Amino acid sequence: MTQPESTLQSAILHRDTRRVPKKAIGGKGCYIFLEDGTKFLDSTGGAAVACLGHGHEExxxxxxxxxxxxxxxxxxxxxxxxxxxxxxxxxxxxxxxxxxxxxxxxxxxxxxxxxxxxxxxxxxxxxxxxxxxxxxxxxxxxxxxxxxxxxxxxxxxxxxxxxxxxxxxxxxxxxxxxxxxxxxxxxxxxxxxxxxxxxxxxxxxxxxxxxxxxxxxxxxxxxxxxxxxxxxxxxxxxxxxxxxxxxxxxxxxxxxxxxxxxxxxxxxxxxxxxxxxxxxxxxxxxxxxxxxxxxxxxxxxxxxxxxxxxxxxxxxxxxxxxxxxxxxxxxxxxxxxxDNLLENVNQMGAYLGKELTARVGGHANVGEVRGRGLFWGIEFVKDRTTKEPFEPSVGVAGLMQETGMERRFGISLYAGTGTADGVRGDHVLLAPPYTVTKEEVDLIVQKTGEVIDEVFGRLMAEGRV
CATH class of the missing domain: 3.40.640.10 (Type I PLP-dependent aspartate aminotransferase-like (Major domain))
Known part of the structure; x- marks a missing residue:
């Protein structure tokens, strides 16, 4: 029997046994550097972890x-x-x-x-x-x-x-x-x-x-x-x-x-x-x-x-x-x-929330933009009026995360599911470092908006929205 390709490539039990993730080889500030040359914008700090960003020498x-x-x-x-x-x-x-x-x-x-x-x-x-x-x-x-x-x-x-x-x-x-x-x-x-x-x-x-x-x-x-x-x-x-x-x-x-x-x-x-x-x-x-x-x-x-x-x-x-x-x-x-970073969390957090709301809050498939400090979520819905969630088979949150990982976007969007009832419902999280700058927030908002537009554009073309 032929072994799955992933088994041949890696001896690690990754989160998905059928895929070997891209390799990260370095990081500095808001960015992680991948072996293929991608400068990846870590706008989620992994799972809201990297509060000082990467490579902090102190x-x-x-x-x-x-x-x-x-x-x-x-x-x-x-x-x-x-x-x-x-x-x-x-x-x-x-x-x-x-x-x-x-x-x-x-x-x-x-x-x-x-x-x-x-x-x-x-x-x-x-x-x-x-x-x-x-x-x-x-x-x-x-x-x-x-x-x-x-x-x-x-x-x-x-x-x-x-x-x-x-x-x-x-x-x-x-x-x-x-x-x-x-x-x-x-x-x-x-x-x-x-x-x-x-x-x-x-x-x-x-x-x-x-x-x-x-x-x-x-x-x-x-x-x-x-x-x-x-x-x-x-x-x-x-x-x-x-x-x-x-x-x-x-x-x-x-x-x-x-x-x-x-x-x-x-x-x-x-x-x-x-x-x-x-x-x-x-x-x-x-x-x-x-x-x-x-x-x-x-x-x-x-x-x-x-x-x-x-x-x-x-x-x-x-x-x-x-x-x-x-x-x-x-x-x-x-x-x-x-470094009084909590002041920056509050200032840049308010700015991130305002700019996210302006960029994607009115999207036909965005139900709510919400959060506090540098911890923000975007919930996706099939219908804004009824708040009807997408079925799990559509995989909206996963598509957001995967699309963000594409080299042309290069941004992390932390996917979550079961938002509406534990099974149905999709959202993504953003949680950049406490050191994030206004320019970096602008880039996060820009790329997040582009990914959302791309995902729903594809789903619409496939007749799934």
């Missing part, structure tokens, strides 16, 4: 310096100065309310760690609550690729192959998604109140004292396409969660660490106790892609319970607190603060 030097000191030690035996400094930096950024940092290597790992810590918290209370075994999350949502994190997530197509393996302790409520969720004539306040009532009813249906935590993305990323919460939504949700004695876990792996214009995305909703989470996951922009690193920030009230109980988080990983990952994250975060 971060590279920090990594080199750490490697020359110590590349690895196991956290069961030793701590490191760089992890302590990183923890201090991050906890201070929350006013000390999130008082401890657990460092791992990927988003899925820290979401899973958060679920386990939530459970352990209730077991170690002075009066334990072992009946709290359930979690509530939201429909289309994405929290990771492990079995537990996929179970928490509400993205139908990602979950479907593995659902027989999931535990049955997770349920889902509606997201805060005004474009599709609000009723005609309903105000924002009325919509938020309705979502709160839905969550309250779910707690009551399950039995309020059986729920460990409610899990949500502060600004929804890959599953819905950069959907920020409406005013007072987070306050409403947290008040209901705490009324029933559960914990609030905010997933900011994609939207946090400056991506949406504040270091923590929840900080845009206010600065009081009524918005701060009990547990918060961070990643992607945490280390900017310079090393695999992620984190779980833990509220002081949880820390106190562990201190007075076993004193041990019954979870650990080989690469927990990896010195090189910590060095990369610390360097990235110090540069963001020193």
């Amino acid at each position: 971060v590279q030097q920090a990594i080199t310096d750490q490697l020359s000191k110590l590349s690895y030690c196991h956290s069961a035996f030793f701590g490191t100065s760089v992890s302590e400094e990183l923890g201090q930096f991050l906890t201070e950024s929350t006013g000390g309310q999130l008082s401890k940092l657990f460092v791992a290597s990927s988003g899925s790992e820290v979401v899973e760690a958060g679920l386990k810590l939530a459970r352990q918290y209730f077991l170690e209370l002075p009066t334990p609550q072992p009946q709290r075994t359930r979690f509530i999350s939201r429909k289309p949502s994405y929290h990771g690729t492990t079995l537990a994190t996929l179970s928490i997530g509400g993205h139908t197509s990602r979950r479907q192959p593995f659902e027989p393996l999931f535990a049955d302790n997770t349920s889902h409520v509606s997201p805060c998604y005004p474009y599709r969720g609000k009723y005609t004539g309903e105000t924002d306040d009325e919509y938020v109140a309705r979502l709160g009532e839905e969550l309250d009813a779910e707690f009551k249906r399950l039995g309020p004292d059986t729920v460990c935590a409610f899990v949500m993305e502060t600004v929804v990323g890959a599953s819905l396409g950069a959907v920020p919460p409406l005013p007072n939504y987070l306050r409403t949700i947290k008040s209901i969660v705490h009324k029933h004695g559960a914990l609030l876990i905010l997933d900011e792996i994609m939207s946090g660490m400056g991506r949406c214009g504040t270091l923590h995305a929840w900080q845009a909703e206010g600065d009081g106790d009524d918005v701060i989470p009990d547990l918060q996951t961070i990643g992607k922009g945490f280390g900017g892609g310079y090393a695999p690193v992620s984190g779980l920030l833990i509220h002081e009230k949880i820390v106190r319970v562990l201190d007075r109980g076993s004193g041990v988080f019954r979870h650990g990983q080989t690469y927990q607190g990896h010195p090189v990952g910590c060095a990369a994250a610390l360097a990235v975060q110090k540069i963001i603060r020193r």
Whole structure:
């Protein structure tokens, strides 16, 4: 039997076994350089990761310096100065309310760690609550690729192959998604109140004292396409969660660490106790892609319970607190603060949103342009009036990403599907570096518009629109 060509070309299990991706050989700033000579505009930072762009020499030097000191030690035996400094930096950024940092290597790992810590918290209370075994999350949502994190997530197509393996302790409520969720004539306040009532009813249906935590993305990323919460939504949700004695876990792996214009995305909703989470996951922009690193920030009230109980988080990983990952994250975060890059995120983000709306917002197949900071989504629809999505067989989002990869366009458009109902619906994400310039934003908008025109031009010629 003849082997598929891709098997002969590569020994790597790529995302598509029938294709070998183009090879990237270098990068600088907003650009990745390919082996065929293409200068590729990385307008998404990969998956909203490369917050400082590529080839930042200061971060590279920090990594080199750490490697020359110590590349690895196991956290069961030793701590490191760089992890302590990183923890201090991050906890201070929350006013000390999130008082401890657990460092791992990927988003899925820290979401899973958060679920386990939530459970352990209730077991170690002075009066334990072992009946709290359930979690509530939201429909289309994405929290990771492990079995537990996929179970928490509400993205139908990602979950479907593995659902027989999931535990049955997770349920889902509606997201805060005004474009599709609000009723005609309903105000924002009325919509938020309705979502709160839905969550309250779910707690009551399950039995309020059986729920460990409610899990949500502060600004929804890959599953819905950069959907920020409406005013007072987070306050409403947290008040209901705490009324029933559960914990609030905010997933900011994609939207946090400056991506949406504040270091923590929840900080845009206010600065009081009524918005701060009990547990918060961070990643992607945490280390900017310079090393695999992620984190779980833990509220002081949880820390106190562990201190007075076993004193041990019954979870650990080989690469927990990896010195090189910590060095990369610390360097990235110090540069963001020193260079006042959040101001640029807000200025260039507002400009990107305005220019995107002007260029593609009126397109017959663009339903909505939305976002916050340098985190923007474009949702595609078959009919603007009815908001009818395309069928998955058309593959609109995938076509956008693939067309952008063509050498004549050379731009990344991060494709997402299941936007409308977990299966149907298409969007793309844009998430350029925090250092992006006005000229680069103009180029991103130009190329994005050209790709959208090209894709729908082809589909129209084929009679598929």
